[in-house]
Amino acid sequence: MLDRAILAKIHVAKKQLAMEDDAYRAMLQSVAGVASAKDLTVVQAEKVLAHLRKCGFTPAAKFGRKPAPARDRKALVSKIEALLADSKRPWAYADAMARRMFQVDKIDWCTPDQLWRIVAALQINANRHGS
Template identity: 40%
Template sequence: MASNAHLAQIHIAKKQLAMDDDTYRAMLKEIAGVESAKNLSVPKALAVLAHLKRRGFKVTSAKAGSSRPLDQEETSKKIRALWLFLHELGGVNNASEAALGAYVKRMTGVEALQWINHRQAQTLIESLKKWAMRFLPAAVTKLQQEIDAVGCTEEVKIEIARLLSLTSRGAFDPMQAAWEFMTDHLNHSKEKS
């Protein structure tokens, strides 16, 4: 699967090139044969990025003139993935690394993910999960309604019911698992039609 850094660049390119969702998904389908960037392999992600660069995407760092690489620690990857997930849910308008850096600084007083300690990383992860939970229940309900409208197999209904039963306590991880399962199911249904 593509790295979080590749996915972040693709989402930044989408915003920089002012691509609407339909155009973006059509481009992913044409270049890589997928409808969601999360389904990209590394070679396909690189092909998509090359295409976006040919269309005018300019790669920029968090600060102009900065050559600081993205932190590749697992906690930093998780923080970045949560940030992008919040963007997908509509909770974050700007999915860029610069916007994430501003959030990190506001929450921790530290300039970059590379410099946060374990306690600060955990604080960021938990705050992002709480933030996502403001949007996730409604997103899951909407996905369930979409699946009900298009129909699904009994097996899928049983799995959705199982996942939704785990979400009753309002915890992030089961809610995200339900969201991912339903999103994947809808994406596969759209690909078949």
């Protein structure tokens, strides 16, 4: 049975590409040999998704939830956000840095000094990779 997440992704692609129902069903028939997405196998679903990507479907990136910092940390969190965006990394990356560097589970709970160190580490990485 096909995973609901894959089926949902196919339907999101259909909506994003503004496909009419007739064109969508014709595409399913030509790409996977089925009349309905619910009849797809996992392999067929991957073929359909690959075809939809070729047609211009771009899945939304999941970057996570932005922290809500205290006023004294707002500028540092904004800088971290900018550095993460430049390197196309999610907020979970910054949380993982906080865990690794300071044994703090979330960036929300870091002290201003710890946030400065995360900014420095991200900036060093950006300089190293030419960002």
